[in-house]
Amino acid sequence: IPTLIGYFSNLALYKDKDRGIKIEYPKGWEAIELANPRGDIAKFVSPSEGDLDVFQEKIMITIEPLNPPGTSLDSYTQETIKQISQELTTDTLPHKGNPTQLANLEAREVSYRQNRQRDEGKNLKKLQVWTVYNNKVYILTYEAEEGQYDKYEKTARQTIESFKIE
Numbered sequence: 001i002p003t004l005i006g007y008f009s010n011l012a013l014y015k016d017k018d019r020g021i022k023i024e025y026p027k028g029w030e031a032i033e034l035a036n037p038r039g040d041i042a043k044f045v046s047p048s049e050g051d052l053d054v055f056q057e058k059i060m061i062t063i064e065p066l067n068p069p070g071t072s073l074d075s076y077t078q079e080t081i082k083q084i085s086q087e088l089t090t091d092t093l094p095h096k097g098n099p100t101q102l103a104n105l106e107a108r109e110v111s112y113r114q115n116r117q118r119d120e121g122k123n124l125k126k127l128q129v130w131t132v133y134n135n136k137v138y139i140l141t142y143e144a145e146e147g148q149y150d151k152y153e154k155t156a157r158q159t160i161e162s163f164k165i166e
Helices: 073-087 146-161
Strands: 003-006 010-015 021-027 030-033 039-045 058-064 097-103 106-112 125-133 134-145
Touching: 003 058, 010 039, 021 039, 021 146, 058 146, 073 106, 073 125, 097 125, 125 146, 134 146
Parallel strands: none
Antiparallel strands: 003 010, 010 021, 030 039, 039 058, 058 134, 097 106, 106 125, 125 134
């Protein structure tokens, strides 16, 4: 059962013992547990900035079974980038997964812009970081309106860097 544990800092802790994960996220952001078949576990949503804030920034945790089992990080990365590129209707495509770390494991990172027709057609910018561990893929996604992306990027990166697999 996931638990929320507060600190005396500007961070709160989300912990899911069943899945063996934890992450620190900004206090003031809302932690929302998700239960859907795609593997989305939780999302952390920035506070609303008023009536004109039609899209609240968020960080999402997704855990998917590795298919097929034993797929390497590089193979998964190639397939994921190909899939993202096919879904995008923009010229800003992720070309390769930049090496990074997630939960002290080798990981890959991409960022890209996604056009949206709803919400007055404002574009989204996404940062995704993933790693492969124990035949599962752990994906953390930061998503914001393109014009707001830089405002929360440092916070999002700190949150993603705090992610641990226990």
